[in-house]
Amino acid sequence: MAAAIALSGRGRGLSTPNPNVGCLFVRDGHVVGRGWTQKGGRPHAEAQALEQAMDRAHGATAYVTLEPCFHLSPRGPRCADLMARAGVRRVVIALRDPDPRTDGQGAQWLRDHGVIVEMGLMADEAARAMSGFVLRQTLGRPHVTLKLGLSLDGRIALADGRSRWITGPDARAHAHVERARHDAILVGGGTLRADGPRLDVRLPGLEDRAPRRLLLTRGDPPAGWEKIGAPEEIAALDRVDHLLVEGGAGTAAAFLRADLVDRLLFYRAPVIIGEGLAGIGDIGLADLAAAHGRWRSCDTRMLGADRLEVYERTRSA
């Protein structure tokens, strides 16, 4: 299942409007098919893995990060039906599909056709890998990551706005991979005016993965940019399950104040700036007790001289 979850990551930021599912077929101890939801949502991971496995799917065990779909669609076949017809012996599912059009019916269909079904293996990890889809289903909004490149003392620029560069090339390359894993990227008007960020993916082989560009502004957006007027408007964005907020301080604060940040992605450079621009503005914190218990460290590692710090929200969303 861990391998299937890893595969699911390949569709992240590409698979909307469908969840980025990963799927693996194993027979006689060998992997006979691998799949992940493709760009635009089709083919589904299971269909792709089945196509690879061909006859070898017969009698195989499938590991899939989300319950195979049951609902009819003009865009493709029902995966639960496909798998039953292929003679799959056993299907191990991480997460039950919260979509009411499936919601247990895919698993039931498989069982009704003699397939052994197990549900719940590594469900938390799968939910994290498909967090955008899960939040879209449960809260009706995208999963939001706030990314900042910070000094040890929490600054993102000198007092005059200069910010090139605080972090090093390894951290910046990592941030570009993160961009490729998101459907859309958002900055505030101040950052656009100060930095004129391109927000593209400047990595060999990933140049075409540039996500949509959103601007948090009260005014009109420039060409190539979509506008949202307030953080809450992200719920209405079509085909955005994973949103990356890249600052500046006012935009970061606006999303935190609205309690619309699910993950913090901080690149911490080993520098001290002192007086300069803070990474995060006024979030309306009334007392320190209210600041505690909201974030849990879930990953940290060195990227060159910089430290990556990833936190996820602990409170129920």
Place this chain on the structure above:
Amino acid sequence: MAAAIALSGRGRGLSTPNPNVGCLFVRDGHVVGRGWTQKGGRPHAEAQALEQAMDRAHGATAYVTLEPCFHLSPRGPRCADLMARAGVRRVVIALRDPDPRTDGQGAQWLRDHGVIVEMGLMADEAARAMSGFVLRQTLGRPHVTLKLGLSLDGRIALADGRSRWITGPDARAHAHVERARHDAILVGGGTLRADGPRLDVRLPGLEDRAPRRLLLTRGDPPAGWEKIGAPEEIAALDRVDHLLVEGGAGTAAAFLRADLVDRLLFYRAPVIIGEGLAGIGDIGLADLAAAHGRWRSCDTRMLGADRLEVYERTRSA
């Protein structure tokens, strides 16, 4: 030698005016004596270890973090002479004593009396363990650690000054151990007025380890506090080899601006404060390039929910 260096840590913050040396005697594969420089500087580590070893020092190997002293003192015997008389077979020394009254003469005396002497094993680690003594000898000033309890975004308090508590009990206990390892603690006038810190060591068994209290101020210090008017005045402090600067932002900035910080000790809580008091004020940074290459991460670990981040200066002091 690693064990001798660990022993040397026990005298840190206590041994001034003498260096916090550690010493270990080994014979036939057994440790027969252990010592570290005692409170006020006497007995020396070697003398203490010899007293433990007694007759077993004959033919033993001694591991000592600093070259045994050679100079005559009314306060105690010369360690090089003591060791030669005891019939020690071999002395392994980490660091040559930069004090001109010894500076190689201790090792020579041992060699002249038939003792095998090796010098330089783990010299860097020993220098770090005795950093206050080394800086006092080379730069004529104490070793300075800047300690701050910070939020993820580099804040040390809410905008109105409230700072209790940003970090948790494990981090605060660790900070109290660090206090016990320093000869003196320094805060700025603003911190004294705002927090009225006691700067004592609130740990069972270490209550008597409260270091001297220094105040960076232009005015008169209250009772129990010594005053310094500028960071550079630390060079003149008697019997202070290890100084802990605990803030606030102006004091931290003053020491950084004067390039008088050797080690950063940051307790980073998993909280976001947003608008609040910055941990570090204006350090006079002209451009970002000048901020780079100055600090190297040398330790990090979790203390409860908080992360300890230790950096040491990379530039030559």
